Amino acid sequence: MLKVDNLCKSFSRLRILNDLSFAVREGELKAIIGPNGAGKTTLFNVITGRFAPDEGAVRFRDKDITGAKPHVLSNLGLARSFQINNFFQNLTVFENVELAVQSRLERRTAVWRDLPHTDGVEARTLEVLDLIGLNEQAGALACNLSYGDQRKLEIGLALGTGPSLLMLDEPTSGMSRFESLSMIELIQRLSERVTIILIEHDIEFVMKVSDSILVIHYGEKIAEGPPAEIERNEEVQRVYLGGL
Amino acid sequence: MTVIIKKYYLLLILAALVLLPLASPALFSDYYLDLFTKILIFGIMLLGYDILAGYTGLVSLGHALFFGLGGYCAAFTINHFSSNLAPVLAVALIVSTAIGLFVGFFSTQTKDIFFVFLTLAFAQFFYLAAFNMTGITGGDNGITIAKATIGIPSLWTTKIPRPYGFYYLALVFFVLSFAICRRVINSPFGKVLVAIRENEERVSYLGYSIRKVKIKSYMISVWLATVAGVLFAAYQDFVSPGMLHWALSGDLILMSVLGGMGTLVGPVLGGAIIILLGDELSSLTENWMIFIGGFFVLMIIFAPKGVLGVLSNIRWFRNHDA
Structure with a gap:
C-alpha cells in the first residue's frame, strides 16, 4: 500500500x-x-x-x-494525526469532525447552497464521534475537552476524512x-477497519x-x-x- | 416584545434604515443623510473586508486598492462612455476581477505579516501610479465625474436624486451585500473560512486546497470593495488617489476591530461609529484624530472583541441574542 x-x-x-x-x-x-x-x-x-x-x-x-x-x-x-494537538480549538467537537467529513464531498466549498441532508455529513459525523467515544461531548468546544478526549478528537479529525x-x-x-487504555482500545478497533x-x-x-x-x-x-x-x-x- | 425583536431584529433594522430619510429634516438635516449614505457605502466594503479579515483571518493593508479602482473605473466610464450605473459597475467589476486575481494569486501564497505587506505593496503601486500619471488620472487633483444615472438606456434613465435617491440606492446595494455575505458565512465555504482562520495547516491536512479557498474569499472582498468604490465616486462626483491610499485600508482595520471582527454587523457598526464620531469631533477640534486614537486604544485594552463584543456581554443582549 x-x-x-x-x-x-x-x-x-x-x-x-x-x-x-x-x-x-x-x-x-x-x-x-x-x-x-x-x-x-x-x-x-x-x-x-x-x-x-x-x-x-x-x-x-x-x-x-x-x-x-x-x-x-x-x-x-492518507490521513494523519499529530503528536501535539492540532485541531480547531474554538470550534465544537461536532464542527471539528464535520469539517473533516465535509471535506470528502464534491461541494465541500459550495458558496451558494447548503450541504443537503442527503449528503450524510451529519450522520457520518455522528458515526465518527461514536467511534471515538465523543458523541456526548459533541456540543462542547474542543478547547474545553479533557486532554485524553482532545487526543481522541485529534484522531477523529483524521478518521472523518475516511482514510485508507x-x-x-x-x-x-x-x-x-x-x-x-481507552486510546489503545480505540486503536485496536480502528486497526480492524x-x-x-x-x-x-x-x-x-x-x-x-x-x-x-x-x-x-x-x-x-x-x-x-x-x-x-x-x-x-x-x-x-x-x-x-x-x-x- | 423581546421575542419579536429576537426573531426579526434584522428586519427591524432594515425598516429603520428605510424610514430614516423620512425623519429628515424634522429630526436631522440632510447633512446627516449624507453621512448615513457614506456609512452604507463604507458598510458594503466593510462587509467584504470582514469576510477576508474577520472570517478568513487575512488582514490586508491594501484593500483601498479596489475601492479606488472602482472609483477610477467609474470616473473613466461615466466621463467617456456611459453615465448609466449598470455598465459602470460591469466595467469596474471586470477590471477589479482581473487585478484582484493577479494580486490575490501572489498575496495568498503568503500569510500573516507577509500578506499584510504584500497587499500594501500592491496597493501603494497603484496609488503612486494614480498620483504620478497626471495625464490620465489628474494626479493629486483627481478627476471630476459627470452625474451618474440609473435606468434602462434608450428607454428611461434619470440622474440619481440627492440626497434621498442616493441614500436608497446605497441601501439597496448594502442590503444585497449583507445578504450575500450572510449566505457566504453560513455556507460550507464559510465553515472552511473559519477553519482556515483557526488552524490553516490542519485544514490542508483535511483535504481542502487552502489556496483556492483564500482566493475565493479574497475575490468576494474585492468585488464588494469595488462596488463601494463605484458608488462612493459616483456619489461624490469625484475621484482622487486618496481613495487608493493605505490610510484608508488602515481605517478599514480600525473600523472592523472597533466594531468586532468576524461578525458582519460589527465592522459596519464600527464604520458608523468612526464616521459619525469623526464628524462630530472634527467640528469641535482640529485634533479630533487624537480622540479617535484614544478611543481606539481604550477599546483594544478593555473590549478587544469590539462594540459588538461589549453588547453581547450585556445581559439583555445575551439573553435575547438572535
Whole structure:
C-alpha cells in the first residue's frame, strides 16, 4: 500500500532521515519505534507532505506521492494525526469532525447552497464521534475537552476524512494510564477497519497490537519485522528497549 | 416584545434604515443623510473586508486598492462612455476581477505579516501610479465625474436624486451585500473560512486546497470593495488617489476591530461609529484624530472583541441574542 524508498532528509547539516526504506501492506498495523530524536515524526512529516524529502521516493498505491501537498494526499486517502494537538480549538467537537467529513464531498466549498441532508455529513459525523467515544461531548468546544478526549478528537479529525491509511503520531503521549487504555482500545478497533502506521513509545502496547515494527535510530532503519523478532533483536535491545 | 425583536431584529433594522430619510429634516438635516449614505457605502466594503479579515483571518493593508479602482473605473466610464450605473459597475467589476486575481494569486501564497505587506505593496503601486500619471488620472487633483444615472438606456434613465435617491440606492446595494455575505458565512465555504482562520495547516491536512479557498474569499472582498468604490465616486462626483491610499485600508482595520471582527454587523457598526464620531469631533477640534486614537486604544485594552463584543456581554443582549 505504502512504499518508502531510500528517503533522506536533512536540516542544515543535520541528517534526520538517512536512506530509509520500508513498506506497509494493506490492513497492516505497522508501528515505528525509536529513541527520542530518531526521526520518527520527521518521517511522518516527509510522507505527509509537510516537508519535501532531499532524496528518495514515497509511493502510495503505486502512485508516486513524493513531495505531494497535504491536501492532495488527504484526497488520496492518507490521513494523519499529530503528536501535539492540532485541531480547531474554538470550534465544537461536532464542527471539528464535520469539517473533516465535509471535506470528502464534491461541494465541500459550495458558496451558494447548503450541504443537503442527503449528503450524510451529519450522520457520518455522528458515526465518527461514536467511534471515538465523543458523541456526548459533541456540543462542547474542543478547547474545553479533557486532554485524553482532545487526543481522541485529534484522531477523529483524521478518521472523518475516511482514510485508507491512518498515520498516528504518538496518540497516547501525555495521557494518564487510564486514558491510554481507552486510546489503545480505540486503536485496536480502528486497526480492524483501516491500515495504520503508528508512532508510539509504549512498547508493551506496540508489541501487543502491531503486525510489524520498524525500528529507527538516527534516521536509519536498524530493524524491521514482527514484534517477537524485534523483541529478540540485540541491536534493538541495545539502542532502545534496554533489556525489556 | 423581546421575542419579536429576537426573531426579526434584522428586519427591524432594515425598516429603520428605510424610514430614516423620512425623519429628515424634522429630526436631522440632510447633512446627516449624507453621512448615513457614506456609512452604507463604507458598510458594503466593510462587509467584504470582514469576510477576508474577520472570517478568513487575512488582514490586508491594501484593500483601498479596489475601492479606488472602482472609483477610477467609474470616473473613466461615466466621463467617456456611459453615465448609466449598470455598465459602470460591469466595467469596474471586470477590471477589479482581473487585478484582484493577479494580486490575490501572489498575496495568498503568503500569510500573516507577509500578506499584510504584500497587499500594501500592491496597493501603494497603484496609488503612486494614480498620483504620478497626471495625464490620465489628474494626479493629486483627481478627476471630476459627470452625474451618474440609473435606468434602462434608450428607454428611461434619470440622474440619481440627492440626497434621498442616493441614500436608497446605497441601501439597496448594502442590503444585497449583507445578504450575500450572510449566505457566504453560513455556507460550507464559510465553515472552511473559519477553519482556515483557526488552524490553516490542519485544514490542508483535511483535504481542502487552502489556496483556492483564500482566493475565493479574497475575490468576494474585492468585488464588494469595488462596488463601494463605484458608488462612493459616483456619489461624490469625484475621484482622487486618496481613495487608493493605505490610510484608508488602515481605517478599514480600525473600523472592523472597533466594531468586532468576524461578525458582519460589527465592522459596519464600527464604520458608523468612526464616521459619525469623526464628524462630530472634527467640528469641535482640529485634533479630533487624537480622540479617535484614544478611543481606539481604550477599546483594544478593555473590549478587544469590539462594540459588538461589549453588547453581547450585556445581559439583555445575551439573553435575547438572535
